[in-house]
Amino acid sequence: MSTATATRPATPRAELAAEHGLSPSSARPPLPQYLRQVWARRHFITAFATSRTATLYSGARLGQIWQVLTPLMNAGVYYLIFGILFSSRRNIDNFTAFLVTGVFLFTFTQRSVTSGARAISGNLSLIRALHFPRAALPLAFTIVELQQMLVSLAVLGVIVLLTGEPITWAWLLVVPALILQTIFNTGLSLAIARIGARVPDVSQLLPFLTRTWLYMSGVFFSIPQRVHAGPLQDLMMANPATVYIELVRDALIDRHDAPQHAWILAVSWAVVAFCVGFWYFWGAEEKYGRG
Amino acid sequence: MADIQHTNGQVPTVIVDDLHIVYRVYGATVGKGNAPAAFKRILKRQKSPALREVHAVRGVSFTSHRGESIGLIGRNGSGKSTLLRAIAGLLPPTRGAVFTDGQPTLLGVNAALMSDLTGERNIILGCLAMGLTPAQAKERYDDIVEFSGLGEFIDLPMRTYSSGMQQRLRFAIAAVKSHDVLLIDEALATGDADFRKRSEERIRELRDEAGTVFLVSHSLDVVTKTCTRAIWLDQGSIKMDGDAETVVNAYSSATR
Structure with a gap:
C-alpha cells in the first residue's frame, strides 16, 4: 500500500x-539512516529499560527480591522433577550446576522472545504518542532481560561455588558467551516483535514453542547420553540454546566440555540472528502502530 | 485546487493530497462468538464476519502553511482523529498521500506514557523519546514540571493521576520542544480553566515559532480563540475550509 x-x-x-x-x-x-536513528535514541533505550526493570516487580510486596527468587525457584522445580523424580542426574558430573546453568541461560532466551512478542503490541499507546524508531522497543526489552540475567548470573555463580566447583580462569569465558547470547536474543526478539505486531495470536502460541525448544536443548539431560547419534542429535546439539548453554557450562564446570565448534556456532548464530532480525523488523517500520 | 494558488509566498508545511483511509476492523462481533462457530468458518473458508471495512476518510485535500493553526471540527466519527493520525504518519494512506515538513508529533488523549512510572521518570523518558539528549532533558525538566502544574504529585506513579492531570503532563512534555507540525487531539478538553488558559498561550507561542498546529476539539470556543483556520469534516470529507470564525459559525448554525 x-x-x-x-x-x-x-x-x-x-x-x-x-x-x-x-x-x-x-x-x-x-536502513543506514534507520541505524543512525536507533543509535541516536540509545539514551531513550537504556532509560526505558532501566525504568522498566524498576517497575517489574512493583506490584509484589517483596519487590526486587523476586529478581533473585524467580530463577532460584525455577531451578528448584526442575531439580525436584528431573533430579529427584526422573533421576536424570545419573552419569552427569555435578548435576546441580549442570541443571541450574541450563535453566538460567534458557530462561534468558525464552523471556527475551516472549517479551519481544509483546514489545510492539503491548506498547501501542506509546507508539501512537511519540515518534522514535520502533526498534528501540524490542531492544529495550532485551536489555531488561539482560539486566535480569545479570542478577541470575550472580545467583548462578554462588550456586556453582556451593556445589564445590573451583574458580578458574575459564570462568571469564562466560562474558563472551553471554554477549553472543544477548546478540542472538536481540535478533530473535526483533523478528518476533514484527510477527507479534501483525498477528497477536503469537503470544498464545509462544509458550508451546519455547517449551518444545526447552526439551530440545538438553537443559536437564545430556543430549549425547539420551539421543542416539544421528541427524536428530546433531540438530539438537547445533541449536543455539544448546550452544550457549554448553559454552557457559564448559566455562563454569571443571569437568564439563563443550562440543566441538561450539564457539564458531555461537558467533554464527548471533550474527545471523541479529542481522536477519533487524532487517526483518525494519521492513515493516512504517506499519507499526496501526494495530 | 484553489488552495494551491494561495501558497504563493507562503511556505507549505503539510500537503494532504486526495487522501483515502480505509480501516479494517476485526472483532465486530456478528453471530455466535464461540469456538465451534469460528472453527466452522475456517473449515468453510469464509471470511470472518467480524472483519469490516470502514471508509473513514474519503478524498480529503488541503494545504497548510507555516504559522497557521488549524482547527478540525465535525461530529463524532467524522474522521477528524483518523486524519490527524494519517498526517502524523501513523496510518499509511489507502489512496492518496500526505506530505509533511519534518516529523509531525501527535498528542492525543489515548497517548498514555508509562503508567507504572512516576511523572518524573515519564518526563525524562518522553524527552529522550522525542530525541532530546539527557542533558537537554534535565535542563527542561523544571520547565515541564512547572508548566504541568503537578507540584508534589510529580513523584507519584502516573496511574494514580486523574485523567486531567495525565493530559496536562502529556501536553507539557510535548510542548517543551518546538515542533514543525504539532497535532493535538482533544488534549485540552479536560484541563481546568487555569491550565486551559496557559496551554492556549503555549499553542500560540508554538504557532509563532514557525510551526503549524492542528487541533481537534469539540469545544468551538477553543477553536475560535486559538485557531486561524478551521476545517469542517463531515462523514470523511471536507464540508468547509476557511477562516476559523466563519467555519465555526457555519458549523454551529448547521448543528443547532
Whole structure:
C-alpha cells in the first residue's frame, strides 16, 4: 500500500510538495539512516529499560527480591522433577550446576522472545504518542532481560561455588558467551516483535514453542547420553540454546566440555540472528502502530 | 485546487493530497462468538464476519502553511482523529498521500506514557523519546514540571493521576520542544480553566515559532480563540475550509 504512493503519477500537490522539500509522512527510512536513528535514541533505550526493570516487580510486596527468587525457584522445580523424580542426574558430573546453568541461560532466551512478542503490541499507546524508531522497543526489552540475567548470573555463580566447583580462569569465558547470547536474543526478539505486531495470536502460541525448544536443548539431560547419534542429535546439539548453554557450562564446570565448534556456532548464530532480525523488523517500520 | 494558488509566498508545511483511509476492523462481533462457530468458518473458508471495512476518510485535500493553526471540527466519527493520525504518519494512506515538513508529533488523549512510572521518570523518558539528549532533558525538566502544574504529585506513579492531570503532563512534555507540525487531539478538553488558559498561550507561542498546529476539539470556543483556520469534516470529507470564525459559525448554525 505504501509503495503505491511512490509510483503514482505526479499530481499538482505532489509537485508542490517536492518543490518545497516535503516528504511523505509514512515512509520508511533507508536502513543506514534507520541505524543512525536507533543509535541516536540509545539514551531513550537504556532509560526505558532501566525504568522498566524498576517497575517489574512493583506490584509484589517483596519487590526486587523476586529478581533473585524467580530463577532460584525455577531451578528448584526442575531439580525436584528431573533430579529427584526422573533421576536424570545419573552419569552427569555435578548435576546441580549442570541443571541450574541450563535453566538460567534458557530462561534468558525464552523471556527475551516472549517479551519481544509483546514489545510492539503491548506498547501501542506509546507508539501512537511519540515518534522514535520502533526498534528501540524490542531492544529495550532485551536489555531488561539482560539486566535480569545479570542478577541470575550472580545467583548462578554462588550456586556453582556451593556445589564445590573451583574458580578458574575459564570462568571469564562466560562474558563472551553471554554477549553472543544477548546478540542472538536481540535478533530473535526483533523478528518476533514484527510477527507479534501483525498477528497477536503469537503470544498464545509462544509458550508451546519455547517449551518444545526447552526439551530440545538438553537443559536437564545430556543430549549425547539420551539421543542416539544421528541427524536428530546433531540438530539438537547445533541449536543455539544448546550452544550457549554448553559454552557457559564448559566455562563454569571443571569437568564439563563443550562440543566441538561450539564457539564458531555461537558467533554464527548471533550474527545471523541479529542481522536477519533487524532487517526483518525494519521492513515493516512504517506499519507499526496501526494495530 | 484553489488552495494551491494561495501558497504563493507562503511556505507549505503539510500537503494532504486526495487522501483515502480505509480501516479494517476485526472483532465486530456478528453471530455466535464461540469456538465451534469460528472453527466452522475456517473449515468453510469464509471470511470472518467480524472483519469490516470502514471508509473513514474519503478524498480529503488541503494545504497548510507555516504559522497557521488549524482547527478540525465535525461530529463524532467524522474522521477528524483518523486524519490527524494519517498526517502524523501513523496510518499509511489507502489512496492518496500526505506530505509533511519534518516529523509531525501527535498528542492525543489515548497517548498514555508509562503508567507504572512516576511523572518524573515519564518526563525524562518522553524527552529522550522525542530525541532530546539527557542533558537537554534535565535542563527542561523544571520547565515541564512547572508548566504541568503537578507540584508534589510529580513523584507519584502516573496511574494514580486523574485523567486531567495525565493530559496536562502529556501536553507539557510535548510542548517543551518546538515542533514543525504539532497535532493535538482533544488534549485540552479536560484541563481546568487555569491550565486551559496557559496551554492556549503555549499553542500560540508554538504557532509563532514557525510551526503549524492542528487541533481537534469539540469545544468551538477553543477553536475560535486559538485557531486561524478551521476545517469542517463531515462523514470523511471536507464540508468547509476557511477562516476559523466563519467555519465555526457555519458549523454551529448547521448543528443547532
